[in-house]
């Protein structure tokens with residue numbers, strides 16, 4: 511049985527010994543990086559610098575919320591808007607692994623600059639067990655390269671600290687609850703962000719569409735859970751498919767993208783089952799998406815696959 515209180519005490523002691531200089535953490539505002547930052551902050555205080563990068567692939571209002579959260583925890587932070595660079599790096603890139611690698615690289619470049627400017631010696635990462643298990647290694651197949659596992663380019667010379675490496679997500683949540691962090695029940699959001707929820711090229715225009723659709727899925731599902739119409743899924747979001755299909759708006763022909771809605775139940779993200787959302791909720795989500803994104807989306811489908819054989823994210 512995992513004991514969060516004991517874990518916290520022991521890891522803080524360990525981090526105090528392990529980190530002797532200044533450290534940097536990429537802060538996404540997800541449960542993993544938030545728990546990680548809070549723990550390291552308890553161990554080394556302002557010697558930890560939290561860096562939030564707005565990649566342009568964030569959810570609606572996400573960067574503002576992340577700023578508030580960093581202030582709430584009392585982190586010494588830097589906020590960097592790198593959206594233009596990310597969009598241009600992903601121009602014409604369609605392959606999911608290439609997208610993941612480029613995003614990972616870009617993140618490293620941004621951190622590298624901060625590390626140089628601030629004399630950083632350590633890089634703290636919120637890697638958890640499923641991340642490195644699925645990223646392959648000598649014994650396993652690479653399912654997908656989780657962007658926070660790629661490791662550091664040789665020349666970066668930062669020492670890697672991964673306090674949550676042996677934990678599964680439910681254990682990280684227990685630690686978050688114990689630390690009284692408001693993010694403890696937040697659904698996971700992948701490091702590469704909305705870029706991997708757009709199949710094919712992740713253009714700014716497509717990003718705006720999937721951002722709006724994701725927001726609708728989140729709001730409707732959260733309202734349904736609040737009204738006790740369904741259980742809270744592990745994760746729930748929208749994916750933009752780059753195929754266009756024919757539809758009709760009033761008496762006019764429409765030709766727009768397809769949005770896939772994905773909601774899954776899981777314990778640790780290693781396997782998952784698609785959520786059996788009540789039909790009227792699906793109906794509401796679909797109608798809101800096609801009304802809000804009238805000229806852009808005219809078809810919504812629901813993903814009814816489990817993991818395996820699918821994965822949670824589409825890319």
Ligand code: XMP
Nearest residue numbers: 656657658698699700701702779821822823
């Ligand atoms: P998959 O799609 O591999 O997702 O079944 C399992 C869980 O991991 C999240 N995910 C990521 N998290 N960096 C992250 O921090 C990544 O590159 C990444 N890719 C997937 C996914 O949202 C799900 O919760």
